[in-house]
Amino acid sequence: MNPNLFSLAWRETTRSAYWGKSIATNIGLGFLAVYFAVSFLLLGLAIPEILTKKFSEAEAISKLNSILLAYFAIDLIMRQLLQKLPTVSFKPLLLQNIRRPQIANYLMVRSVLNFFNLLPFFILLPVTFSLVGHVHSGLATTSWFLGVFFLVFSNHFLAIYLKWRFNEAEYGFFIILAGLAGLFAINHFGIVDLSGGLGKLLDLILIYPALAIMLIILPVLIYFLNVRFLLSRMFVNLVSEKQKAEKVSDYSWLNNLGETGRFIALDLRLIWRNKRPRSTAMMTLIMFLYGFMIYRDQPGKELPEFVFIMGGIILVGMFSISYGQFFPAWHSNYFSMLMCQRLKMKQFLLSFYMLVTVVSVACYFITLPYALMHSKVIYTHLAMLLYNLGINIPIIFFIGLYSKKRLDLNGSSVMNYQGLGASQWLGGLPLMLGPIGLFYLFQLAFGTVGGYIGLGLLGLTGILFHSVIIDYFAKLYLKKKHELIKNYKNS
Numbered sequence: 001m002n003p004n005l006f007s008l009a010w011r012e013t014t015r016s017a018y019w020g021k022s023i024a025t026n027i028g029l030g031f032l033a034v035y036f037a038v039s040f041l042l043l044g045l046a047i048p049e050i051l052t053k054k055f056s057e058a059e060a061i062s063k064l065n066s067i068l069l070a071y072f073a074i075d076l077i078m079r080q081l082l083q084k085l086p087t088v089s090f091k092p093l094l095l096q097n098i099r100r101p102q103i104a105n106y107l108m109v110r111s112v113l114n115f116f117n118l119l120p121f122f123i124l125l126p127v128t129f130s131l132v133g134h135v136h137s138g139l140a141t142t143s144w145f146l147g148v149f150f151l152v153f154s155n156h157f158l159a160i161y162l163k164w165r166f167n168e169a170e171y172g173f174f175i176i177l178a179g180l181a182g183l184f185a186i187n188h189f190g191i192v193d194l195s196g197g198l199g200k201l202l203d204l205i206l207i208y209p210a211l212a213i214m215l216i217i218l219p220v221l222i223y224f225l226n227v228r229f230l231l232s233r234m235f236v237n238l239v240s241e242k243q244k245a246e247k248v249s250d251y252s253w254l255n256n257l258g259e260t261g262r263f264i265a266l267d268l269r270l271i272w273r274n275k276r277p278r279s280t281a282m283m284t285l286i287m288f289l290y291g292f293m294i295y296r297d298q299p300g301k302e303l304p305e306f307v308f309i310m311g312g313i314i315l316v317g318m319f320s321i322s323y324g325q326f327f328p329a330w331h332s333n334y335f336s337m338l339m340c341q342r343l344k345m346k347q348f349l350l351s352f353y354m355l356v357t358v359v360s361v362a363c364y365f366i367t368l369p370y371a372l373m374h375s376k377v378i379y380t381h382l383a384m385l386l387y388n389l390g391i392n393i394p395i396i397f398f399i400g401l402y403s404k405k406r407l408d409l410n411g412s413s414v415m416n417y418q419g420l421g422a423s424q425w426l427g428g429l430p431l432m433l434g435p436i437g438l439f440y441l442f443q444l445a446f447g448t449v450g451g452y453i454g455l456g457l458l459g460l461t462g463i464l465f466h467s468v469i470i471d472y473f474a475k476l477y478l479k480k481k482h483e484l485i486k487n488y489k490n491s
Contacts (some may be wrong), residue, residue, distance in 0.1 A: 027054050033391035037122050044126035057135045059204070064127065066199030068148070069187075072155050072257055073180055079116055079159035080176060086111035086160070105228040108223055111160060112153070120152050143209030146197060147202060150215040157222040164229055192413070263351030276410035277323065277330060284319040284363075291315055293378070294327045305448060306436050308376065309455075312384025313432060315367040320356040320388055321431050327352060328477075332406040332488040339481050345474040349397065353470060357389055384435065385455040388460025392431050397473040401480055404487040 049220040051060035093103055097210075124145065133141045162176055187194040205211045271277040294311050295303070315319070323330075331338055338348075364385045371377040435455055442454030462469065477484075 001424055008227050029223065032119070036119060040119055040122035041126065044123035045130070047123070047127055047249070048131040057131065061132055061135060062199060064131070065202035066195050066220055068151070068202070069195040069198045072151060072405050073184070075116075075120070075155055075320045076159055076162075077176070077180065079155070080163055083114065083116050083159060083163075085163055089220065100234050101227070103234065104227045107230065108157070108160075108226055112156070114156065117152065117156055120148075124148060124152075125301075132206075139209050143212040144202060144447055147205045147212040147215050150212070150219055154215075154219040154222055157219055157226055161222060161229065162228050258476070260351050260354065261347055267330075267355050270409070271323075274327050275392070276407065276409050280322050281319065282321050283322065284359075287314055287318045287365060288363075291367060291373070291377075295370055295373045303374070305439065305443070307453070308374070308380040309384065309436050309439055310432075311370075311377070312381045312389070313435060315370075315383050316363045316381050317388035317392060319359045319363065320392060324352075324356065324393070325399065325431075326403075326407060327396055327400045328484070329400075329403045329405065329407045330409070332403075334486050336485045345477050345481075346470055349470050349477070351475055353466065356393060360385055360388055380452055381472060383452040383459070386456045386459030386463065388459065390459030390466070391434070394462060394469050394473070395430055397435075397469075401473075402474055403476065403484060406488040 047064070051063055054060075055063055094100065128141060128145050132144055136144070166175060186192050201211075205215075224445070271281050291311060294307050328335065339488060364381055367381060368378065370381075438458070439451040439455055443451035446454060
């Protein structure tokens with residue numbers, strides 16, 4: 001492997017303009033990393049005590065081994081959502097005296113230096129010393145640790161391969177979710193005891209430590225599977241089939257809405273053709289499952305009201321918040337050209353308002369079945385729908401006035417902080433926490449139902465005067481359009 005590749009990667013990172021501008025973001029991510037590390041360490045210290053309360057130490061180890069499969073399944077999903085792929089601009093390197101296998105192996109080795117590979121060991125180390133080491137010999141404990149170690153890195157390389165493979169498909173992440181859901185059903189209904197099978201394998205390693213060596217085959221195989229995938233696509237003149245035959249969707253029916261419809265079509269094309277807005281829209285679909293997490297009945301306990309407010313914000317208004325926090329930066333790559341066209345700023349803002357309105361209303365009806373779990377979802381979600389359209393959208397317009405960074409539309413939306421400025425960080429607080437604070441104020445005066453009515457009436461007022469609000473912000477955007485153009489060009 002060529003060691004110069006690591007030196008070039010370090011120089012590219014430290015010399016980029018984004019390195020100096022993202023210090024605050026890096027500090028925030030550092031605190032987040034410390035938080036998760038401490039949380040996992042505390043969990044690792046608590047697991048032996050939790051298991052030994054119900055089982056003997058030997059049975060507790062077997063129980064731990066049997067639930068590791070569930071951990072690796074969740075870890076695989078989280079890696080798909082949060083872990084970045086190892087990337088390099090390989091075309092300039094191919095023109096140099098550097099072999100393609102060297103570049104591929106460099107990418108895979110560099111990918112190992114990842115926080116997601118370090119995080120499991122904050123759980124694994126306390127469990128190894130305080131639980132496994134108390135029952136088994138040092139050789140057996142070391143072999144068990146190595147076995148889990150190999151499984152962690154197998155999951156790492158598998159996540160990379162699946163992400164590369166399914167990035168070529170439009171709905172790859174949903175395919176992974178469907179596959180894992182199918183495996184869960186097979187295990188849950190006892191068709192095949194997958195978790196028990198992994199548990200028995202790890203139990204055998206504690207009895208026959210030499211078996212741990214066999215597990216090293218798994219990460220090595222997946223490693224070379226990744227290398228082979230990279231080599232098959234690492235050519236200077238490679239043009240993907242997706243680029244050769246790109247589909248052009250027809251939104252001509254929106255012309256019936258005049259200029260407003262034309263700009264709605266522009267947003268729809270932007271979402272459909274570009275990875276980052278498309279993945280933002282897909283995340284909205286995934287969040288529909290969030291209700292199963294927050295609306296579950298807890299025996300002897302009633303859900304607090306803020307749960308229904310947060311549920312309404314996330315399930316009904318997630319698209320408007322996640323897509324709206326970068327308005328108008330979605331159009332930053334051609335914003336100066338857009339401002340030179342014959343358009344009215346009011347139509348530009350109105351098209352965004354109408355798109356978000358249609359999507360939010362659709363989300364309300366899609367999430368209505370949660371009323372089977374809690375009937376109050378019908379009016380709590382309705383209150384949040386009205387609040388989102390009447391109050392949150394004007395807040396989004398206000399945040400957009402201070403947009404400063406251009407967006408890379410080809411990046412993923414998950415754990416991507418490119419284009420994220422102070423206005424987006426601070427703007428999320430009133431969007432998410434504002435309705436909760438207002439609800440409790442209304443609740444003090446008018447009771448619980450009155451609190452939801454108050455939120456709904458506030459939103460309804462904003463909806464009735466939406467034309468006035470859009471006229472007001474259109475004038476502000478016209479005054480600041482040159483500043484926005486300057487910000488996008490300099491970022």
